[in-house]
Amino acid sequence: MEQSILKVENLSHRYSVQWAIRDINFEITQNGVYGLLGSNGAGKSTTMNIICGVLKQTEGNVFIKGIDMRDNPVEAKRHIGFLPQKPPLHTDLTVEEYLTYCARLRQIARAEEGKVVDEVLARCGISHFRKRLIHNLSGGYQQRVGIAQAIIHRPDFVVLDEPTNGLDPNQILEIRHLIKAIAEECTVVLSTHILSEVQATCNYIRMIGQGTLVFSGTVDEFDNYILPNTVFATLVAAPPIEELKQLPGVVDVDELGGSNYRLRFSDSPQEMIERVVQTSVAKDWRLTEVRLEKSSLDDIFAELSKIKK
Ligand SMILES: Nc1ncnc2c1ncn2[C@@H]1O[C@H](COP(=O)(O)OP(=O)(O)OP(=O)(O)O)[C@@H](O)[C@H]1O
Structure with a gap:
């Protein structure tokens, strides 16, 4: 039987009176890159924040590897790496200091810390910048540090909210390459409002429009719907x-x-x-x-x- 990596059940969220998302259902059982696609304001960040346990849903359930995020958030979050839309970087630290701090937040054993930081620096192609202050890095390299903090504890499931936003075309290509490499070892969900981004990086699409799920399938299936006319x-x-x-x-x-x-x-x-x-x-x-x-x-x-x- 296929194992459930993420299950979203009847998920709805309301900010004060306005519903941002309504009755979203989907399940991920296979590795790959999943694109959460939608226009600005469609409800992508709301959905991702709830999946990652940083926003409490008004209604519905989220299960990470079968663990209920509402009942057991600490255990569920062990399996998740999250890069929010605004990366949580401490820009006055060096790359190495910041990632060491992230390793401690993730309760990685002190004896392992150095090795884990070295590995993630190498995986994200930033070993040569380990002593550099984060605020002196370009946007593309800051984003790599953001991705490094998301995967430092080797989660099964990585969520990236608009990971290429604000980057120049070369940086976008490099980050896409990095995301694909990460997806060889775990499941990645990324959000974007750019269709070509999904087509270039993802295997599967979940599309949200006005707070509801309007498509769930492979990129090829999606392309059949959008043939230009x-x-x-x-x-x-x-x-x-x-x-x-x-x-x-x-x-x-x-x-x-x-x-x-x-x-x-x-x-x-x-x-x-x-x-x-x-x-x-x-x-x-x-x-x-x-x-x-x-x-x-x-x-x-x-x-x-x-x-x-
Ligand atoms: N903190 C908040 N308080 C009130 N309304 C909010 C809040 N955050 C989001 N919203 C509203 O909820 C809806 C969904 O927003 P959300 O940020 O989830 O969309 P999105 O698809 O991620 O858009 P974007 O690509 O612009 O980030 C929008 O109408 C937005 O204005």
Whole structure:
């Protein structure tokens, strides 16, 4: 039988009068990287804070490896490493001093401390900065220190809240690489509002929209839902809009001003692009740009909500 790593049952939370999340249910039984995806304000941080035991839920239950977070938080938290949205760094300490302090908070035996800190420094690629004050590190390296404190006690389950937020493109690639390496040894859940982030890093997706779970599945299954269904085209010598609407597969056409058009279609995206290009050449519409438009998170949320109903 598969072992439950995380089980979230009927989870709801209310800040004063407003519900931030409502009746969220899911279970994780396999290792891998899980992306908790949602727009800003969707309820990701609230869910993660409850899962990690730093916020007490209004209703519902969280089990970490079968241990109830409400009844036995100390035991449940032993299995979790958490990097909150705002990393809990003491920036006036050196990297080594800070991680030694984290090792003590995690009640690692004094005799083991040096070895454990050396190991986590190496795993996170920051051994060469061990004597550096944290506030003198770049954002990407500060984030590595944040991840180091989350995995220092070798938890089974690591939760990272928007781990690449505010980093430059190179730092983002490095942190993604580090997350994948960590996931070889444990389960990682990370939150993000960036779809490409999930596609680049995660194996599975849980999507939250307006406080409820709207999708739970693999990244491939998710991609099937979000195939783009609009084409942006610039036609310098465009025909009357009615003629564009006659193109096989086109459902509707929006005039965007200038020579720009948005074509909504029902056929496969690849066929649609080919049809636009071929017809444009045949009828001399002078096509200068054509591309599939990506769905925004809000569009996907709207689609998924329709499917759920
Ligand atoms: N301490 C709080 N008091 C009152 N309302 C809150 C509090 N924290 C969050 N909220 C509200 O709860 C909802 C969910 O917020 P949450 O921070 O969980 O979303 P999120 O998906 O993590 O968004 P972001 O990506 O912007 O961090 C939002 O409407 C937010 O305004």
